[in-house]
Every structure is written in C-alpha cells, then in structure tokens.
Amino acid sequence: xxxxxxxxxxxxxxxxxxxxxxxxxxxxxxxxxxxxxxxxxxxxxxxxxxxxxxxxxxxxxxxxxxxxxxxxxxxxxxxxxx
Numbered sequence: 001x002x003x004x005x006x007x008x009x010x011x012x013x014x015x016x017x018x019x020x021x022x023x024x025x026x027x028x029x030x031x032x033x034x035x036x037x038x039x040x041x042x043x044x045x046x047x048x049x050x051x052x053x054x055x056x057x058x059x060x061x062x063x064x065x066x067x068x069x070x071x072x073x074x075x076x077x078x079x080x081x082x
Contacts, residue, residue, distance in 0.1 A: 003020050003021075003024070005018045005020060005021070017033065017044070021044065025044065025045070025046045026046055027046055031046065031047070032046075032047040033045065033046065033047065034046070034047050034048075
C-alpha cells in the first residue's frame with residue numbers, strides 16, 4: 001500500500017516523521033532512520049540492528065561476474081608482478 005503525507009519543515013529544517021511512516025517502518029521512540037538520497041528520490045529505512053548482517057551478500061552478483069573473490073584476488077596479485 002502506498003501512502004503519501006505532506007510534512008512541513010521547521011525553521012531549523014526539522015520535520016516530524018508521520019505516525020503512518022513510523023508504524024510502517026516499525027520505528028519506536030528513540031529509533032534511528034537511515035536516509036538514502038538518490039538524485040531527487042529519498043528513501044527512509046529503519047537503521048539495521050546489525051550492519052554486518054544487513055550488508056552480507058551485497059555485491060554478490062558483481063563478485064560472481066568477476067569469477068569469485070579468490071579468482072579476483074589472484075588476478076590482482078598477478079598484476080602486481082608485471
């Protein structure tokens with residue numbers, strides 16, 4: 001379900017995250033939000049409890065395209081000998 005809510009920035013450029021957004025993200029008082037800016041698009045994400053677990057597997061497709069981590073490392077080391 002898509003919900004749009006307009007919020008107003010204060011004179012200090014602060015805003016209140018609407019109740020609907022907090023509920024959808026599962027954010028409690030004192031919780032933290034990750035703000036991702038991509039051009040004119042902004043995403044709000046709940047901060048992961050464990051960043052290592054959150055990032056695990058990111059870039060997997062790239063490593064597969066490169067032949068895996070060990071293959072890539074071997075090629076890099078070989079280039080140092082030239």
